[in-house]
Amino acid sequence: MGLAPSAEASVTPAFRPPERPCYIEGAWTSPRYGTAGYNLLLQPAGRVYFAGDWLSHEVAWQHGAFVAARSAVSALHQRVMAG
Numbered sequence: 001m002g003l004a005p006s007a008e009a010s011v012t013p014a015f016r017p018p019e020r021p022c023y024i025e026g027a028w029t030s031p032r033y034g035t036a037g038y039n040l041l042l043q044p045a046g047r048v049y050f051a052g053d054w055l056s057h058e059v060a061w062q063h064g065a066f067v068a069a070r071s072a073v074s075a076l077h078q079r080v081m082a083g
């Protein structure tokens with residue numbers, strides 16, 4: 001499954017070993033914060049929610065991972081509570 005074209009265009013890996021499959025992209029990879037691709041990935045794809053340091057304002061830090069995880073869990077919670 002690939003990303004929408006707008007998301008793919010905004011992903012800029014800092015490091016990508018040539019043997020890695022293209023969708024892994026390598027370490028410290030993130031769509032540019034605040035771009036259309038970034039905002040698209042903040043939205044769930046059906047029942048699938050995305051989270052990770054790469055989907056925060058602090059890529060490559062645990063803080064970013066916590067922020068993104070909390071955001072995804074909060075969105076799930078709201079969805080469940082809404083019925």
Ligand SMILES: Cc1cc2nc3c(=O)[nH]c(=O)nc-3n(C[C@H](O)[C@H](O)[C@H](O)COP(=O)(O)OP(=O)(O)OC[C@H]3O[C@@H](n4cnc5c(N)ncnc54)[C@H](O)[C@@H]3O)c2cc1C
Binds near residue numbers: 027051053054060065
């Ligand atoms: C060498 C190094 C040093 C670092 N030092 C620091 C530091 O000092 N301080 C700091 O704050 N941060 C540091 N970081 C960054 C920190 O480790 C990350 O920001 C944090 O671990 C990201 O958490 P995450 O949950 O977003 O992703 P991850 O911790 O990468 O978790 C993602 C998980 O998903 C799993 N996964 C991937 N694909 C699939 C799949 N298809 N199916 C099922 N599971 C899958 C992976 O195996 C992994 O367990 C460092 C990172 C590295 C590499």
